[in-house]
Amino acid sequence: MVALVNYIIVSAALLGIGVYGLTVKRNAIRILFAIEIIVNAANLNFAAFTRYMNPAQVTGQVIVFYSIAAAAMEAAVGLALILVAFRLNSTIDVRKLDKLKG
Amino acid sequence: MSLVPPDLIFVILAAVTIIGSILALQAKELIYGAVALAISFIGVAGFFVFLDAPYLAMLQIAIYVGAIVVLILFTVMLVRRGSLDEMTDRAEGGEGTVGLWLAGLLAIGIAGVAALAGPNLPTDTQPASLPVSSLGPVLVTQYPVPLIILALLLSSALLGALILAKVDK
Numbered sequence: 001m002v003a004l005v006n007y008i009i010v011s012a013a014l015l016g017i018g019v020y021g022l023t024v025k026r027n028a029i030r031i032l033f034a035i036e037i038i039v040n041a042a043n044l045n046f047a048a049f050t051r052y053m054n055p056a057q058v059t060g061q062v063i064v065f066y067s068i069a070a071a072a073m074e075a076a077v078g079l080a081l082i083l084v085a086f087r088l089n090s091t092i093d094v095r096k097l098d099k100l101k102g
Numbered sequence: 103m104s105l106v107p108p109d110l111i112f113v114i115l116a117a118v119t120i121i122g123s124i125l126a127l128q129a130k131e132l133i134y135g136a137v138a139l140a141i142s143f144i145g146v147a148g149f150f151v152f153l154d155a156p157y158l159a160m161l162q163i164a165i166y167v168g169a170i171v172v173l174i175l176f177t178v179m180l181v182r183r184g185s186l187d188e189m190t191d192r193a194e195g196g197e198g199t200v201g202l203w204l205a206g207l208l209a210i211g212i213a214g215v216a217a218l219a220g221p222n223l224p225t226d227t228q229p230a231s232l233p234v235s236s237l238g239p240v241l242v243t244q245y246p247v248p249l250i251i252l253a254l255l256l257s258s259a260l261l262g263a264l265i266l267a268k269v270d271k
Contacts (some may be wrong), residue, residue, distance in 0.1 A: 003169055004223045008216035010116045014123055018211025021127040023201035029132055033139050037123045040146050051153040052224045058237050061155050068165050068254050073259035074172045079177045080266035087212045
């Protein structure tokens with residue numbers, strides 16, 4: 001029997017992995033991976049909570065629907081930004097993209 | 103603290119998802135990382151099937167695996183080979199340790215709170231027999247404004263991405 005707790009634990013593990021990637025990785029595309037993993041953790045939580053707390057409604061699924069669409073456009077814009085940054089600086093190492101520091 | 107022993111399928115799905123996401127971040131080559139990310143997304147789609155949300159599972163596979171990962175793969179392969187993925191991804195100094203501590207504390211904290219609250223959380227409900235078609239009316243009648251905003255946002259984001267990535271001749 002799978003309980004809500006199990007989903008929360010899996011989601012927390014995914015969130016932890018994503019935060020690790022966000023803080024440690026230097027390649028901008030890896031950071032995009034980490035963001036997608038965190039969004040997936042959130043989606044999993046929404047779906048699990050709506051299934052266990054309020055199974056007669058689909059509100060949580062609607063939220064996940066919007067979230068997936070938002071993640072899709074975020075990936076498109078993020079990759080375009082990474083491409084532009086690569087073209088301008090010939091690197092996507094986020095530690096070296098510090099021109100705005102002045 | 104009584105954790106309900108989960109089914110075998112759940113354990114396998116959790117292992118696929120978590121190992122896939124770890125590999126996505128730690129794989130040597132960016133291409134392998136993207137493939138591992140796709141496997142992790144498929145694991146999450148399996149969770150959606152488990153949660154009586156087949157439409158979300160379909161959406162997850164179509165958009166995440168079919169669009170986002172393929173977009174990442176194309177970007178990695180189109181940009182000059184060796185410049186993107188040969189870059190060292192090693193953390194310098196204490197960065198790795200700090201990141202590990204932060205991520206571990208966050209995950210263990212949330213999981214610990216959830217496990218403590220475990221007895222009060224619902225373990226199982228009566229099988230929800232909501233058909234897939236019940237999502238559509240809710241989407242159009244209860245949340246029409248977010249839907250329209252989402253459509254506008256999607257088209258503007260795609261246009262913006264096109265303009266950003268355009269090469270000026």
